[in-house]
Amino acid sequence: MNNFAKIIEIERGNIKFAYVQNDEINYLDLFDQFLAEEGHHELLDPSDRIERYTYLINHEKTKFIFKIDGGVEHRLERRIIAKLTGDFYFNLIHKLAKISLDKCDIAYELYLVAFDKVTKRHYMIFNFIEGRSLKWEEMATYGEQIKNCIEKLHSYNLVSNDIHGGNFILTPEGTIKAIDLTNSGFIWLTKANDAIELRERFGIKIKVPVIAMTIKKFTHGFKRLSRKIRGKKD
Numbered sequence: 001m002n003n004f005a006k007i008i009e010i011e012r013g014n015i016k017f018a019y020v021q022n023d024e025i026n027y028l029d030l031f032d033q034f035l036a037e038e039g040h041h042e043l044l045d046p047s048d049r050i051e052r053y054t055y056l057i058n059h060e061k062t063k064f065i066f067k068i069d070g071g072v073e074h075r076l077e078r079r080i081i082a083k084l085t086g087d088f089y090f091n092l093i094h095k096l097a098k099i100s101l102d103k104c105d106i107a108y109e110l111y112l113v114a115f116d117k118v119t120k121r122h123y124m125i126f127n128f129i130e131g132r133s134l135k136w137e138e139m140a141t142y143g144e145q146i147k148n149c150i151e152k153l154h155s156y157n158l159v160s161n162d163i164h165g166g167n168f169i170l171t172p173e174g175t176i177k178a179i180d181l182t183n184s185g186f187i188w189l190t191k192a193n194d195a196i197e198l199r200e201r202f203g204i205k206i207k208v209p210v211i212a213m214t215i216k217k218f219t220h221g222f223k224r225l226s227r228k229i230r231g232k233k234d
């Protein structure tokens with residue numbers, strides 16, 4: 001059984017870990033096992049971004065998602081924000097644990113996060129959610145559930161920041177769960193990105209803080225203006 005109230009944090013060589021305690025399965029062993037066998041697993045939907053891989057792994061009849069994110073942030077302002085707010089994925093394991101403890105059922109579960117200080121890669125182990133991704137045109141159909149899901153996520157100070165059908169799983173029970181949670185910048189501000197993408201792409205309206213919305217609208221407008229001045233198309 002996963003004990004989401006107990007997150008173990010350790011360092012081993014160059015790698016820093018945080019993982020959920022579980023009496024039956026040691027996530028640290030699962031991590032070692034996966035790394036030893038990398039390449040022998042099923043790669044899901046290899047994303048076009050370099051150094052981001054998602055694998056499906058089977059361990060004693062339980063399916064897990066193993067994700068590698070090797071993205072290194074070069075933009076100075078983003079690096080400063082990351083220094084101020086802490087490592088996104090290490091924050092994520094605590095926030096998702098809180099959601100699991102509250103039995104909120106709106107997102108995936110994160111069991112382990114690791115960061116290799118030398119390669120700058122992040123590794124993560126999630127639960128595999130049975131079901132299927134939503135198609136673009138189904139997003140509006142499930143609008144009410146998606147709205148509830150994202151508003152709930154925001155209440156835990158989490159954001160999607162990449163709203164499209166591929167990042168929502170429809171379970172056989174008919175519930176919607178968010179996956180692939182990422183962030184760049186301040187979360188309170190990124191909530192406005194979710195609101196803008198939901199409204200502009202799918203006509204779904206959610207509540208977000210007015211101040212975040214105002215700043216985003218302003219920077220949106222500013223970016224367009226600066227592209228125009230530089231003679232680029234929108």
Ligand SMILES: Nc1ncnc2c1ncn2[C@@H]1O[C@H](COP(=O)(O)OP(=O)(O)O)[C@@H](O)[C@H]1O
Nearest residue numbers: 044045047054065108126127128129166179180
């Ligand atoms: N926890 C999960 N449960 C079920 N399927 C998943 C899970 N995580 C990822 N997937 C599948 O793998 C695909 C890619 O994963 P994602 O985390 O969205 O990676 P990317 O960063 O490449 O978009 C998803 O669209 C989904 O089909």
Ligand SMILES: [Mg+2]
Nearest residue numbers: 162166167180
């Ligand atoms: Mg995705």
